[in-house]
Amino acid sequence: MKPYVPDSLPLDCLDVGRLIRRVGTANAAIARYDGLLQSVVNPAVVLSPLTQREAVLSSRIEGTQATVDEVLEYEAGIEFDPEKTHDIKEVVNYRKTLTLASESLADRAITLSLIKQMHAILMDSVRGAEKSPGQFRIEQNWIGSGDSTIDTAKFVPPDPLQLPNHLEAFERYISGEDIDTLIQCAVVHAQFEILHPFKDGNGRIGRLLIPLFLFQKRTLASPMFYLSEYLEENRERYYQRLRAIGSEGGWTAWVEFFLQAIEHQALANTERVKGILSLYNEMKTRVSEITHSQHSPAILDAIFDRPIFQTADFIERSQIPKPTAATVLKKLKDAGILTAVREASGSRPAVLAFGKLVNQAEGRKVL
């Protein structure tokens, strides 16, 4: 199989007439979602369950097996076996990459240099060490099952000698305009996957680019729109549509799939954000009634930001004096809002969980 020669961007082969209705409904759905997002006072903290969930689901597409509660428990000091620890670290790295890239977009654009920095954080693990973290590939790679060769591969990305030119064109395309931002976003994700510029982690970096791109283009007020839930549920179709891009009508079919994903996920994310906001408002009243503390807002933000924690983490996050923190946590535990994932024993501190929020992030009852 020969290396793929990617189409130049912007594309001139899209059947816009076929896409027009979906462009309208997808834009309307994401605009409604963004309206809701704009009403959230501190989205990075209040909506942290969304980010946790995205990190887990995007990593799951290629088989990383870790759940939101396992990741949070790991960060609160609970130990897992080495295999699970690897998987959890990949999810932690994904979330770190998302957070750092989101922050850096406040004063810079998406560039190849940012993409390399993102990759370095994503691959910062034992497993990623031999995968050239933060470096674009200089070798030919291919997509296929574990034992496939270049001849039996499903897809052979572009020749490494041509890759720098393609990447520069890709960077220019991101900073430029196309007929519609959502169509452009669909093309950005797919072209990144086609270029497959890294040895590993291309799927995850490509999915991270989606909210970052929509934020840069001001379609979103904050880079918090995640598509991995849909892509994971429709993994076969996701791969099939990417695979078919080189064939007649393949780009239009891909964009159609992507717009459908955006619309579906915007509606699902809107419901999810409403659920989180309603829990936040309910807890605002309850935490204040239960603790009678002037620190109620800080308490609430601390348990929303990190819903599984040790007392020491909680004190650091909330900045509440130690004795007050101990009293407050006991009251919340007695009221059933917090439960012990691990009781204290000897020098080992207890690990507490705000189960309702973990369940929200996980999308099912786990605690």
Ligand SMILES: Nc1ncnc2c1ncn2[C@@H]1O[C@H](COP(=O)(O)OP(=O)(O)OP(=O)(O)O)[C@@H](O)[C@H]1O
């Ligand atoms: N035929 C194809 N053409 C282009 N891209 C593809 C094709 N099939 C799959 N992909 C993309 O390649 C990604 C896998 O690439 P890679 O293994 O480098 O990334 P990753 O981030 O390690 O995997 P991931 O999705 O593995 O967690 C898929 O998630 C998908 O986005």
